[in-house]
Amino acid sequence: MQDNEGKYIFGVVKVGDKGQVVIPRDARKLYDIKPGDALLVLGDQRGMALIKTQVFQSAIDQAMEGLSK
Numbered sequence: 001m002q003d004n005e006g007k008y009i010f011g012v013v014k015v016g017d018k019g020q021v022v023i024p025r026d027a028r029k030l031y032d033i034k035p036g037d038a039l040l041v042l043g044d045q046r047g048m049a050l051i052k053t054q055v056f057q058s059a060i061d062q063a064m065e066g067l068s069k
Contacts, residue, residue, distance in 0.1 A: 023050075 010024040023033060031052065033039070038053040 010027045013021045039050045040053050042049045
């Protein structure tokens with residue numbers, strides 16, 4: 001479900017006994033998350049976020065490329 005300006009609310013998930021959560025289908029589809037994909041968990045005092053490691057690595061590569069110019 002799209003909220004506004006590219007921001008989304010996908011619903012509520014519960015943490016299982018093993019600390020696992022299920023990423024909602026709509027979120028997996030939107031962000032092209034497939035079984036076996038690696039996700040980086042980021043956080044601060046307010047909460048946490050997930051990002052595909054390949055997306056994060058691409059951003060780092062672009063930043064490093066900008067530094068070398």
